[in-house]
Amino acid sequence: MSKPIVLYSHATGPNPWKVAIILEELKVPYTTKFINMADMKKPPFETLNPNGRVPVIEDPNTGITLWESGAIIEYLVQTYDTTATLTYTSSPERFYVSQWLHFQMSGQGPYFGQAVWFTRFHEESLPSAKKRYHDQVKRVFYVLDKALEGKQWLVGNKCTIADLSFVTWDLMLPFIFGDDTGSLELEKNYPNYFAWNKRLMERSAVKKIVKDKTEATAVHE
Template sequence: MITLYTAATPNGHKVSIALEELGVEYEVRRIDLRKDEQKEDWFTAINPNGRIPAIVDHDPDGDDNELAVFESGAILVYLAEKTGDLMPRDLRGRSETMQWLMFQMGGIGPMMGQANVFSRYAPEKIPYAIERYQRECRRLFEVLERRLHGRQWLAGDQYSIADIANYAWVRTHRWSGVDVEGLPALKAWRHRIRSRPAVERGLAVPSARELTPEDEEKFAEEARKMLV
């Protein structure tokens, strides 16, 4: 059994999608980011960085010796290696998967995060910062477009944790203000992933409710308060 500590964010959805794809038994503990629950002592004992997601594997080695794993990319690798799925086993395929996973961890995620901060949450609108990060996100999307031209998946010939990690962020392009027009391979890839039943289930963790425009504005206002 695995306990998933999460919230409805791209990084949280990366892990819930993977768990659903792998068919791993897990339970969900929703973390209330608005109340800074992720910074409480009990949670930082699981993730010293005080961020979601994190997991606790209650029986990693068959000896009931619990193992906590934090950082969404590390969790994806752990789950893939634990189950032997969503990660190619050959050296080339594994290397490609890790490269495109790191592409998301070091590029797509941080850049879209900054686009969100400056376009949605910052108390002052700084046009240069907004344009800089949205433009960089678009450039990274174009890298994905070139990679996906003539192929279905990012790494090798199979769906992997690299696809899950990048998709969880790319799907939120509208919130980040990133233009996705003229990227047909990326669009087809997004649709392939979105049509998977496990992805549908994973995106419903910890809540399946769709945000209305009013919800989005309320969320942005709460996020602004967390930044100051």
């Protein structure tokens, strides 16, 4: 039996929980260590990740320490998903999975992250910056909605890491838009995205991580 992977996480940050979903989906044993924001940018954590961010994993089964959520997810499926339940080994499907994983990392994550920053944390209110990144959030919905036309999942006929990688940033919508979240009218404006997101939220691994994240936030924040 595999030794548990150590997942370094933060209670509210979306990216560590993205990794946790994949660990749950693959039923890979793991333990979580929560790191305070202030401790990420100094030793000893910086010896694990010089960028001073989570997630980081330490895998005692292979001796690998790895950071960056997308790289971790690719490592997990290549190492532990021996039956390709969350990916494809065939071409072109495996490249399409990678395509969407990279879009999540280069599109959804940065745009949603900047929307959070300018909405919640920037020292001065900048309506133009808020509008820009709120519009980019909607742009991500548009892209996903168009890609999902007539489809259940982003690639092929099954849920993969391409789909699951979007879940935890989508959970940030109420934090980004607050009382205006309802104005997005997701079901009306992005029906394919809305139905897809609902399917993802019904998965047992996703339900568990949503519960775990809620409980961790209550304890650690």
